[in-house]
Amino acid sequence: MYKFKQTRKGVQSMKKLAIASALLSTLAITGTANAYQAEVGASAGMIDPDHGSTAGTYGVDGTFYFKPVQTRNAPLAEAAYLDRASNVNAQYQYSKVDDAKIHNYGVGVEYFVPNSDFYLSGNVGRQDVKVKHYGKDDTTLYSAEVGYMPAPGFLVAVGAKGYDNDRKDGVDPTIRAKYVTTLSNGKDINLEAGAGFGDLDEYNLAADYFIDKTLSLGVDYYSKDRDYGDTNEFGINARKFFTPQVSLEGRVGFGEVGNNDYNKFGVAAKYRF
16 A cells, blocks of 8 residues: 555656656747747838929838747847847848939948847948939948947947948948837836937937837937938837838938928838748
């Protein structure tokens, strides 16, 4: 009888161990089920100025991460940044403004140096502008940054932006900061600011408030001094993840170039896998 009780206790212990192991395995799978290593997207937009024709824009983009991005408990829109996920990316955009057709191509890399708080990035692109009866104008664009993260979610980066075409070229310094953190009410927030000096003479501000991990509302502002008229634009945006893989984003902008006011509308869809 004693041996029988011992055997039954042993069987029950093994059952409990098996159940515990199954639960742990389920939790482990759940924790990594939303991991992704690539993201692709498509966008469309429209600019409606007070003076001039309505212009349309269309684009595609893609990002590949060197290792799977762990979403953990982060806002899905900021998961890659908070996971310090190094990546390569590419994008293309087509715009038609009056008699001008504009093609923008670009490739870039972001690298979070392992076992450190340093960050590096670089981009190179090309802008081809073809105007009816006036010919073609091609410009090479490039930029590079060196950054440091003094605290989790906080990045400060300095760098340079340059351009080169048949008429002229130039390089100017830049600086930007980004901070993603959790507020006292448990909600997350993203704050960004940047500036370009010299001929760039521009700055931008942005903030996103996460209602939950899948939905954010944001505002942004951009200003640039130009020879033909200063540019100022204020925008409102929202992004919603319907699943951990699929998101839709919309933005409305209100701006001016010189004395010409305009409204801007845009949507973008992204898929992660």
